[in-house]
Amino acid sequence: LPLLKHPSLAEVEVLTALLVAWSTSGPVDRLGLLDTLLARPGLIDVEEPAKDVLDLLQLAVHDPSNLVKERALEAIGGQGRLASGAAATGLLLAALVDENPAIRRQGLKLAMSRARFWDRPEAVERLLALLVDPDRKVRDLALDLVERDRLAVGSARMARRLKALRELDPSVGDRVESTLRVQGFDPARIAADVRSGRLRPLSLATFRDRINPLLYQPGEDGVSCARCHATHNVLRISERDPGPSGNQGDLLINYRSALKVINRGDPESSLLLRKPRSPAGQGGAEPSSPTGLSHVGGTRWESTENPAYRAILAWIQDGSRPDVDAGLIRASADSYAPGFGPELASDGNHSTFWQTEFVGANPGYPHEFTIDLGRSRLVDGLVYVPRQDSSLGRIKDFEVRLSPDGKVWSEPVARATWLDDPADQWAVLEGRPARFVQLRGLSEVNGSTSMSAAEITVDYR
Numbered sequence: 124l125p126l127l128k129h130p131s132l133a134e135v136e137v138l139t140a141l142l143v144a145w146s147t148s149g150p151v152d153r154l155g156l157l158d159t160l161l162a163r164p165g166l167i168d169v170e171e172p173a174k175d176v177l178d179l180l181q182l183a184v185h186d187p188s189n190l191v192k193e194r195a196l197e198a199i200g201g202q203g204r205l206a207s208g209a210a211a212t213g214l215l216l217a218a219l220v221d222e223n224p225a226i227r228r229q230g231l232k233l234a235m236s237r238a239r240f241w242d243r244p245e246a247v248e249r250l251l252a253l254l255v256d257p258d259r260k261v262r263d264l265a266l267d268l269v270e271r272d273r274l275a276v277g278s279a280r281m282a283r284r285l286k287a288l289r290e291l292d293p294s295v296g297d298r299v300e301s302t303l304r305v306q307g308f309d310p311a312r313i314a315a316d317v318r319s320g321r322l323r324p325l326s327l328a329t330f331r332d333r334i335n336p337l338l339y340q341p342g343e344d345g346v347s348c349a350r351c352h353a354t355h356n357v358l359r360i361s362e363r364d365p366g367p368s369g370n371q372g373d374l375l376i377n378y379r380s381a382l383k384v385i386n387r388g389d390p391e392s393s394l395l396l397r398k399p400r401s402p403a404g405q406g407g408a409e410p411s412s413p414t415g416l417s418h419v420g421g422t423r424w425e426s427t428e429n430p431a432y433r434a435i436l437a438w439i440q441d442g443s444r445p446d447v448d449a450g451l452i453r454a455s456a457d458s459y460a461p462g463f464g465p466e467l468a469s470d471g472n473h474s475t476f477w478q479t480e481f482v483g484a485n486p487g488y489p490h491e492f493t494i495d496l497g498r499s500r501l502v503d504g505l506v507y508v509p510r511q512d513s514s515l516g517r518i519k520d521f522e523v524r525l526s527p528d529g530k531v532w533s534e535p536v537a538r539a540t541w542l543d544d545p546a547d548q549w550a551v552l553e554g555r556p557a558r559f560v561q562l563r564g565l566s567e568v569n570g571s572t573s574m575s576a577a578e579i580t581v582d583y584r
Contacts, residue, residue: 150188170208222546224258257473287315316388325442399423451497516575525557
């Protein structure tokens, strides 16, 4: 790193070294690599950076380390020409779909200061999602933006999403109703487009079996989605095809990316369905297009009757329907503190959380959180959402066990270590039958005796 900062090195030499070093460096060294790039303002403080510079910034905003992502976004916001140019748009969109709510908030604050950013269809789709984000601070920022810039004017979609926010968070009900009235809508005549409360995960098994293969299927031009989307800022697709029984990490990269470009309130408006039906262009709005958009990859499906379109639409619709058996699901735990019961980890609200006893006693690990599905199901996975306001109780090592009756338990069907990160964590279970699913925490990220969760959800069929 000290050598790379030497003024005698040519810019091309520095960029080549940074790109080569990035993939083999740890988080602390990647911060150093990023600072080395930032120390050359002639490379970065331009509206359209060179490809190698943009590649490094994209690596930084998608980095596994939150510290690296935060530093990258700070740098983007601090570079006047870069922040105002088109290149920053994709980088900020990446922040708005990040799994970490703190990064989403940081990206939203930066994007709020950019003129015409919210004219882009992708940005509007993200704003619709941010209005009903699991994180209350994100929702508040999104509502501030809609109020300030009057973004609901003439947009029935935005009005319906605002009504959904009102149902999700009654504490902002008066603000939402005022916003709707000021921007031309009668709140009584607007229907929410998404349900409040807990939503089941979209089926990971269906995604694996029916949707993921489509991402690696060559189109008429011989090119697959994965080939162009390996470095995309929003819909990032792993270059390696996970296959039906391949790498779970690559499968989850693709699954999580797909979730960022769907709209449960209006499935057919999902970018995942509209973009492949759009003509060639730079990805922005296009009035003459049948979808109102253009697509850098050009038209992939000529109509809504294409089998790929129908498969993806069915997947989104199935995950967006009310779960008629949701009332049968019950949560329990080996321990909980007063006011922090297990029901708070199954209420669909990421601002509330379950936590083990800390008043009068501090029982140690292992801790057990059990979900009764009401009847036997095929269990495809478990999603753990850590407590969002603190790392206290965040699970490090875990295992998952299954039972038909809540008495006789299987050997662990999954055992691994989760990241010290507030983002959703998955355990993939491959369609195993069970009525009871138990998440057993074995240790905490900081060595504490506590275990906590904002949400614990089972992906089942």
